[in-house]
Amino acid sequence: MTEPRPGTVPSDLPAAAQVLSPDALDLLELALTGGASWFPPAGLPAGPVTLTDAENTPLAVVGVADDDGSPRAVRPFARAAGPHWDPALRRAAVEVRDDVRGGPDADAAVAVVVAEPPTRSEVDALPGLVGDAGPVLLLVPAARRSPAPGHVGAPGLVRVAGDLADRLDDAGRRATVVVVPWPADAPDGLRWPDVGARYGAARTEVLPAHRSPEARDRVAGLGTLWSDEVAALYPEAPAAEVARAAATARPRGAVVFFTGLSGSGKSTVARALAAELDDEGRHSTLLDGDEVRHHLSKGLGFDKASRELNVERIGYVASLVSSHGGVAVAAPIAPFASGRARVRALAEAAGAFLLVHVSTPLEVCEARDRKGLYAKARRGEIPEFTGISSPYEAPADADVVIDTSRVDVADAVAQVRAALDAVAG
Template sequence: MTVPTPPAPDDVSAGLPATGHVLSPDGLDLLELALTGGAPWLPPAGVPAGPVTLTDAENTPLAVTGTGTGDAAAPLPRAVRPFARAAGPHWDPRLRRAARDVRADLETGADAPAVAVVVSEPPTRSEVDALGGLVGDAGPVLLMVPSARRSPAAGHVGAPGLVRIAQDLADRLGADGGRRATVVVVPWPAEAPDGLGWPEVGARYGAARTEVLADHRSPAARRRVGRLDTLWADEVAALYPEPAAGELARAARTARRRGAVVFFTGLSGSGKSTVARALAAELDDEGLHTTLLDGDEVRHHLSKGLGFDRESRELNVERIGYVASLVSSHGGVAVAAPIAPFASGRARVRELAQQAGLFLLVHVSTPLEVCEARDRKGLYAKARRGEIPEFTGISSPYEAPTDADVVIDTSQVDVSDAVARVRAALAQRLDG
């Protein structure tokens, strides 16, 4: 079928520095925090000096260094494109607001200075009981939730859970004397660099004073939290004789749930990466050990050096399928989102995955004209000009799957609904 060529979108790469640097998830958190006014720009290690185009793992230009206004640490980069958003409460735009906007709101009509309370881990009863006294007679209260793009360590509560906890604390403060409490999500790298501290960040969000709630945990609660990891083992040792206790511990260590591979395929710009990231975040939040294998990020590491001819693309997809099947074989969930344009490559991935566990093929069927119109990287414009050979959908074919388990058109369905559809299909398979 011949698709009319839509007007080419602006080529976002035009006029940008040729030197590029792909930011890690921590680097993206630092950049977002700086660009929204929450902290000075603290360039991650490895960013070259001079004008540099900063991109995410999908090679989407986000900002340019060396051209912005001054700051205490380094010149602030100039924003080029908005950050890609995912799903979940920590991505709610009503909560993930720019520091300058939050500060402006607090400065309007506040009869007393604001205090910020950082909710960096689930509070025990002792911190919840101490919260009222901690904020004292302050004016507005900001409950600041650090949100890292990197998944939390196994067994730790991530940003979605912390947001739900903070919203409950806001309700408690509102009920207790009618304090005005607002939850704010703050981009925060999993490994914060030197020079990034909560007091300065809180001040930039408009707080006269900033407290980290976990710092006010009682000594007794701290000791009990420290024992949580060993409570089960202690009880098993007390209840069972040594041989039986050892066997129970061994069985617990080797317990393994059924794994799965959720494999997205679709054109560049179809929305598959956005839905895949949102799905992985939700599954991770529910305790399913989830690994995201996004197409562009894999190209930087697992398939570095491969070209874009058919043989190289097939090899790239097979490598993704192999790694995904390993994750599944160990009881995890692998979420992969390459273009995977050829039926033969997808069939090989299905074969590998079904040997290890469950397999779910998701076709993100967003039409070519929509993908081209929303192009964030300017790739379609380059392909139309002949600058990118063998570009899927333009000069290289895309073989639409006929065996997809779920079909989604992101021009008709939003991210949350798309994730819900995939989750329903996955749950049906896992329950079956």
Template sequence: MNLPETTHVLTDDELDALELHLGGGTTTPALTAGDGGPVTLTDAENTPLAVLDGGSATPVKPLARAAGPHWDPALRRAARDVATDVRRAVGPDGDVLAVVVDEAPTTAELGALPGLVPGAAAVLVLAPVARRSPAAGALGGPGLARVATQVRDAALAAGAPRVDAVVVPWAHGPLTADAARAHGANRVTRLADARPAEVQEAVAALGTVWTDAVERLYPPDVAREVADAAAHARRTGTVVFFTGLSGSGKSTVARALAAELDDEGVRTTLLDGDEVRQHLSKGLGFDKASRELNVERIGYVASLVAHHGGVAVAAPIAPFASGRAKVRALAEAAGRFVLVHVSTPLEVCEARDRKGFYAKARRGEIAEFTGISSPYESPDDADLVIDTSQVSVADAVAQVRAVL
């Protein structure tokens, strides 16, 4: 489906910026699309989310939400709502301190809270969380959200009269003072800046603890052999392949699964069907041959991830049994293959249709649309069948984890 020139598909970082902006924050997505006029902003599934014109975005449809503690509505609140609540509580001139938690706090930082919070009428614990995967060894969204609630409790114990933990969609480096003010704070401090120099050195040295222990336990030549064996150790890779109708919920469950695995330190590659079509399969049509080729490309990339010991989570529609069989063969040659059929009924998928594709297909405006004018061949070899109209995203992820 060709998008008009005035449409821009947002990256994960731009989605963070848009979410913050629509919630009353201060950042808008930096775009090069368009000729200076209005630009329709969409997600990777081509769902129109907002229209950007003159530096301000007007919402069209709600941004898709995912699962995990960093998506808890009690934590992930619009900046304007947080600011309204805290200022209603402490007044327009009350002292509101924002404590930014952007990495795991040590005991030393938590111990510094009694020296930071006195005098503040309220404290906002702000956890900047990005949609994209974190750098290796860094806390991701779920971990930062959990840590923020622990810092909240520690700040209350340190004597702060009111403390709120807030997840901030953010992928732009250190959280700025402007973003903190948008949430109602009049001053801001980064908790990690309270870390003593000797603790900083100890944290920095954690990466060599295992290597140092090996060198102490073994003679030099043997230590090198042990280190090399560990460095080249490779776990069996896995391909988790979701299939189902458009709107069935497969992408939502796949993203939640990938985020949960990432949070546990399992490096995971997400291959969503719509996103793949923006890059790997750009230019392919929607006839049967093109769809088969798209699925085969996804399967090939997923098998490479599995071959190197990673976990690939793929979520295309994959309507044909023959295409899924090719993916299975590729994946099983590289590692393990788990097929998940998201069997949400067609009428439910149509009712959820954020992109309006089903309505267009019913009117004959989209040819060969799966479930309407093109068949979906339900798999008879699925390792798991999930109906997202009957189970929550969290329960669906738990079922997949049980199979894994």
């Protein structure tokens, strides 16, 4: 896949556009990197269409003349933080396949899908499963959508796969961890053996399928162990009260509110923060500015009154999440101090509040211009565009200030986490 230069957007994009869901973005990335055939999302319009993420960043086009219906990349995917976004692991299938086929015993290459944390029985069975010859690919499915509560997500699976790779390496087998974009709700027809073959494997095994019946039953019973113990320890009435108290226990909620210019990096840092919180079991709700515009604030304009109402709606929803012990991570532009003050008042009435100013300079944001918006604003095609034809009131009361032209995403998340832990524990 040939990627355009950063800061450029092709000028011949189809006018019709489709905003892709997280699952559809996983499928698009998988198809563009050679990992699977293209599975068009339901409702895709006929004819040439520009495919965008929730931030309206054009990523690919489909239905253009003289092609086979597959998507054509026009922009790189935005990367987030976490081990499942490591470029050394999240490699194009064609690149991995070339490495496998260029090495020894390529015909005996086997892919092992690490879709769940393996039990002892699967770890013990792994050497026999992969055999004695050929490279081993440990394929980790990574969904953009947050995992269901209580389920291990892609970051944890990457760490588990790294441990399995070390075990195989110690046993004299060459093992490589590969992160594979994989939708949480995979469509019919997307099969691991087909994907494994595209990554260079002659054979593909899904590790959880080799779980012993005993281990499967014990894993299924994990969710009731606590309630079973409570029932064994207490009579019926006290047991009910203990269970009721446990169900109502929750940590203090919080709202982390990012503000900054378009292209400042606030959405990238916010998504990375939300993913890290989810990985640690602290349930987060991400309220990104562009996504909110598609749903909660659909129909609002971009005049000052509409922008203030959009920010207030975000603040209200975020405060509800916080009041129930969750962490709401919001990332609108929020250019006006008055709107941010109303959000702070709502949030502090419900729990902890953290205002994060992503202070990346205008010239840096404009140079990035992933969506081509600054160029349109300079030409007068977008009225009241923040930073160009509409003011941005830099906050004087920010709890954290980050310039993403000076710090990377991981460091930015670490700064926000330190501040969040100080106010919300």
